[in-house]
Amino acid sequence: MKLSKRKSWGILAFIVLPLFILGCSSEKGKEPSIAEEIKLNSGAVLKNEDGNYKLYNYENGKYESTKDNVVILDYDKDTSSYVYVEEGNNFVVHNGYKNEIKDKNHSELKLSKGGEYISYFIDDNGLKLKIFDTTKENKQIEMKSNVSISGTLYDWYDSDTLVYYGISDDGINGLFTYNIKENKEELLYNIKEGYLAFLKGTDNNVMFIQLTLENNKKLMAIDKKKKDVKFLSDSIEELSDIIVSDEKIYFTGRVSGNVNSLYELRDNKPKRLVFDFPAIVKIEKGIAIDENNNILFIGTNSLNDKQEQIYTYSKDGSISLVTKNSTDYVFIEYNT
Secondary structure, eight states: OOOOSSTTGGGGGGGTOSOOBOOOOOOTTOOOEEOOOOOOOTTOEEEEETTEEEEEEEETTEEEEOSOOOEEEEEETTTTEEEEEETTEEEEEETTEEEEEOOSSEEEEEEOTTSSEEEEEEESSSEEEEEEEOSSSOOEEOOOOOEEEEEEEEEESSSSEEEEEEEETTOOEEEEEEETTTTEEEEEEEOOSSEEEEEEEOSSEEEEEEEOTTOOEEEEEEETTTOOEEEEESOEEEEEEEEEETTEEEEEEEETTSOEEEEEEETTEEEEOOSSSSSEEOGGGOEEEOTTSOEEEEEESSTTOOOBEEEEEOTTSOEEEOSOOBSOEEEOEEEO
16 A cells, blocks of 8 residues: 555555554543654655665755654654644644644644644545644634635645635635734635646745646646746646745646656746656655755556655756665655
């Protein structure tokens, strides 16, 4: 059994128990426990070893097994907050306190930038977005929204604000933001034609794929400070993950007339970066970036090869193998 990048975290259940319990809320009257601090670098992974997942940190160009026997799903660099699995249950750790996550049948679990909140969808006669603070009190945040979110297209815009795609009660189709501290919902981008198929927040931008009524796919970016909307490319057929590094845009996906691979966007034109080493790029695994702005990705030696490896694409254009074989590698979601 394998794990995909974000949507199949629930499958981690088989590591410890058949039932994977999620949701967020401390038992009434029960004090949250004190948890140890764990330090991880960008690029950290979970590696399948004989059916069990072990945590590996990435430092100085190589992976090292950590002493912490913890299956971490999501990590925030600035606060060392994280979400992890323990004895079949999930917990969120922030400022030294850990609170159990209890809702079942979640999807798209995300830790906010700064680790102060956790969010996810549950199926309650339709998908419902739930938000909790990760402080000692561990309260659920009531979201006073007038927007029906489309599917699970959302992300954290900043430490206190969500961004999501949907339709408002008055019929506006667009991207919206919701500031938790101010209980304020605002229209970020009015989509006059078509709909969205991909959404991700980066440090300075909101990146998304907009499909027109003619089924043309446009990669767009919204500058968070200026709120400017910029067209990036119309030749991307599939997009699984995207990263901005040193003002360069890298993504895993597929371009018109090409194959699944790692690409760089240059002057609005995607350039394929990987050809035969490795032979196959596992685009569903996404990408990560290390402390030196090198790109990490997962690949195999052939289409039918069940053994995965992690590779690095360096700024000089070279590609290097950085791990041994495993049946499954999963990058940890990492907030910088």
